[in-house]
Amino acid sequence: MTGGGSSIPEVQELLATLVASKPGGRIAEMGTAFGAGARAIAEALPADATFVTVEPDPARYAEASAALARTRAEVVNARWEDVLPARGPFDLIFFDGGTRGETFELAISLLAPGGILVKDDLTPGGPVAGDPVREAFFQDQRLVAVEVLTTASTAAIVGVRRP
Template identity: 85%
Template sequence: MTGGGSSIPEVQNLLAALVASKPGGKIAELGTAFGAGARAIADALPPDATFVTVESDPARYTEACAALAETRAEVVNACWEDVLPGRGPFDLVFFDGGTRERPLELPISLLAPGGILIKDDLTPGRPIEGDPVREAFFQDQRLVAVELLTTAATAAIVAVRRP
């Protein structure tokens, strides 16, 4: 499925800060779109870390390749479900493609112990109960999750896989 625009600058700053805390880490982005979030990740990537980003839409993939040409990002044109299992475990996963129709099981399986899973584009101030995305993050005993305001009107969830 294709859809969704680029991440906002506040989310890109959050990604950059978390990525910078992962020396030697393996980083993955599920859903590259045009490469905006990937650029923030790539620019913050520690020297010994690796980064793969996966986009299913061919036109978006082509744009992202151009935007990321000068970086160490590996850009892949595929459904992430088909190419990332077997390449993990990852120390940080930005879960940003196919998030509505996918349960969390596969993204969690990509995480190393202590690995971080990030989901943006939430509307703040809503209860966990009755919200499938929040329930998946906050009621899964494998995760320790926190919801953060990224602007006054947007929020993100940062979850760590328990070691």
């Protein structure tokens, strides 16, 4: 279940900018890890917005909880599939853990109209066909999605749920 490291600064800056433009928003992160991305989100959180981040690994959860204790992030020790459906819809989701093929449908369903879904850690320029991440973002009619370079050798997909 556990895997992956912290998000890169470029992605954190993208997240912070998107979050800052969501006053009153409901923000979620799937996969807290050590809290690096969550810190960037929490520090950019508008005053009237809420933010929940979910991590199933007990050691990572404990470390992230301590690191985020002075922020407005709510850190939950669980699999996101078990807790976030009851708490949506969300205006922005950082989809960074538990990203198995069958979970994309559920993640998209948790977006409010106009809500944004961000998935990083892609290698740029790959084909859509046969790639479960790109197929989910680019072939789902509920989303308008773009792939953007986050560095010269890494990419993210940003999907917006149609109103």
